[in-house]
Amino acid sequence: MTVLDETAGEPTDARGRVAELHALREQARRGPSDRATEAQHAKGKLTARERIELLLDAGSFREVEQLRRHRASGFGLESKKPYTDGVITGWGTVEGRTVFVYAHDFRIFGGALGEAHATKIHKIMDMAISAGAPLVSLNDGAGARIQEGVSALAGYGGIFQRNTRASGVIPQISVMLGPCAGGAAYSPALTDFVFMVRETSQMFITGPDVVKAVTGEEITQNGLGGADVHAETSGVAHFAYDDEETCIAEVRYLLSMLPSNNRENPPQTHGEDPADRRSDVLLDLVPADGNRPYDMHKVIEEIVDDGDYLEIHERWARNIICALARLDGQVVGIVANQPQSLAGVLDIEASEKSARFVQMCDAFNIPIITLLDVPGFLPGVDQEHGGIIRHGAKLLYAYCNATVPRISLILRKAYGGAYIVMDSQSIGADLTYAWPTNEIAVMGAEGAANVIFRRQIADAEDPEAMRSRMVKEYKAELMHPYYAAERGLVDDVIDPAETREVLIRSLAMLRTKHADLPSRKHGNPPQ
Numbered sequence: 001m002t003v004l005d006e007t008a009g010e011p012t013d014a015r016g017r018v019a020e021l022h023a024l025r026e027q028a029r030r031g032p033s034d035r036a037t038e039a040q041h042a043k044g045k046l047t048a049r050e051r052i053e054l055l056l057d058a059g060s061f062r063e064v065e066q067l068r069r070h071r072a073s074g075f076g077l078e079s080k081k082p083y084t085d086g087v088i089t090g091w092g093t094v095e096g097r098t099v100f101v102y103a104h105d106f107r108i109f110g111g112a113l114g115e116a117h118a119t120k121i122h123k124i125m126d127m128a129i130s131a132g133a134p135l136v137s138l139n140d141g142a143g144a145r146i147q148e149g150v151s152a153l154a155g156y157g158g159i160f161q162r163n164t165r166a167s168g169v170i171p172q173i174s175v176m177l178g179p180c181a182g183g184a185a186y187s188p189a190l191t192d193f194v195f196m197v198r199e200t201s202q203m204f205i206t207g208p209d210v211v212k213a214v215t216g217e218e219i220t221q222n223g224l225g226g227a228d229v230h231a232e233t234s235g236v237a238h239f240a241y242d243d244e245e246t247c248i249a250e251v252r253y254l255l256s257m258l259p260s261n262n263r264e265n266p267p268q269t270h271g272e273d274p275a276d277r278r279s280d281v282l283l284d285l286v287p288a289d290g291n292r293p294y295d296m297h298k299v300i301e302e303i304v305d306d307g308d309y310l311e312i313h314e315r316w317a318r319n320i321i322c323a324l325a326r327l328d329g330q331v332v333g334i335v336a337n338q339p340q341s342l343a344g345v346l347d348i349e350a351s352e353k354s355a356r357f358v359q360m361c362d363a364f365n366i367p368i369i370t371l372l373d374v375p376g377f378l379p380g381v382d383q384e385h386g387g388i389i390r391h392g393a394k395l396l397y398a399y400c401n402a403t404v405p406r407i408s409l410i411l412r413k414a415y416g417g418a419y420i421v422m423d424s425q426s427i428g429a430d431l432t433y434a435w436p437t438n439e440i441a442v443m444g445a446e447g448a449a450n451v452i453f454r455r456q457i458a459d460a461e462d463p464e465a466m467r468s469r470m471v472k473e474y475k476a477e478l479m480h481p482y483y484a485a486e487r488g489l490v491d492d493v494i495d496p497a498e499t500r501e502v503l504i505r506s507l508a509m510l511r512t513k514h515a516d517l518p519s520r521k522h523g524n525p526p527q
Contacts, residue, residue, distance in 0.1 A: 118155025
């Protein structure tokens with residue numbers, strides 16, 4: 001029997017207190033009201049707790065500071081103090097491995113960040129760093145809580161500082177499931193991966209109203225900062241999906257390919273795809289004619305375990321492919337030129353995309369496989385004025401600075417500075433292989449002949465015949481498949497059908513690779 005205090009009407013024994021606790025917890029779990037939940041669902045959005053249930057293994061979530069409430073007053077806040085203060089924080093497991101999470105609850109203050117709200121996020125971020133486990137943020141908030149003034153802004157500063165401290169230490173994944181405006185957008189930008197959902201999530205520094213007031217341009221929220229914009233144009237989002245369920249399922253898949261922290265290796269699996277499987281289809285996939293395009297995705301599918309891979313930034317800078325996959329169960333990062341788009345050249349966006357990916361792989365002990373078919377850097381005034389030198393140097397710096405196992409494979413073209421930048425032997429690739437279709441040169445034979453034999457061509461009775469003859473001569477002397485091998489610039493020329501086996505055996509040898517870096521605080525990479 002529960003004993004109540006006759007004056008206060010409160011339980012005075014342990015059982016009564018426990019019942020009271022369960023009632024408070026249930027109130028916190030239920031949220032502000034059924035009406036608020038219905039409004040969230042009416043927008044096609046899940047609640048914060050429903051999202052956490054999708055992300056984590058069933059029954060694994062352990063909440064932290066569920067009963068936290070703000071202490072602010074003024075503007076009606078003193079009479080409105082809901083539990084959780086609009087953010088749910090805690091940890092659980094994904095496929096049995098610990099993952100920390102915080103999720104904005106849009107039903108409470110629109111998910112806006114106040115002082116208590118920020119303190120909860122700071123705490124869970126600190127816990128994730130200390131425990132050495134990934135951090136996933138489920139973002140659905142209206143920005144800073146205006147009623148709390150500068151205290152809310154300071155809360156963002158604490159988040160940014162922790163994002164930076166955790167960078168390269170634990171995987172950080174931002175899942176955008178609603179609006180994210182103003183300074184709040186910088187936290188996702190500091191993390192390793194950004195997921196977005198079409199129609200319901202947006203990110204921008206200044207919204208459509210401000211844009212119209214300042215520039216006169218009229219644009220919708222999705223047109224300004226929707227999922228497709230950031231996945232295709234700005235490159236802010238790595239992934240974009242049509243619904244929250246698919247999006248969160250892909251977050252789980254990504255986590256299965258990442259280590260818990262920078263001191264561990266990614267999880268290894270034991271599949272049924274034989275390590276020595278031949279891929280004779282590769283002999284027909286890549287045309288020997290360097291002017292004919294093909295789909296590099298098909299090459300990757302033939303090489304990796306079960307043809308399965310996760311492409312990063314799939315719709316941005318399509319002339320280069322960055323993907324996570326497995327070779328004999330070991331996670332690898334793949335960087336590959338895509339001849340189907342801009343002939344696979346390197347440009348500003350492709351350089352930035354691949355540089356960030358290489359840095360991520362190096363930070364989290366993921367070996368890097370580079371598949372080359374690159375005719376050079378994209379020429380043009382826009383590229384030069386846009387800083388192709390500076391941006392291309394980012395990729396060069398990332399490769400040169402990487403200490404994980406690095407293997408490069410030249411499929412066909414490898415011309416000029418782009419060949420050197422894309423993990424050539426001269427910048428530190430551990431092993432460099434080539435197919436018999438490779439063409440490694442300063443430039444294409446036609447361009448080289450025009451430069452070297454310019455006078456002979458001009459003085460010839462038949463300039464075109466002379467040019468054709470000189471092109472053949474240049475190819476025969478300097479661009480035959482074994483020229484680089486004869487000079488030790490590639491370690492071996494291999495049968496394309498044996499590519500998978502060669503890569504797997506090479507990775508096994510490099511598994512214990514150790515590289516010492518010079519003592520320094522940090523480098524000063526090109527920006």
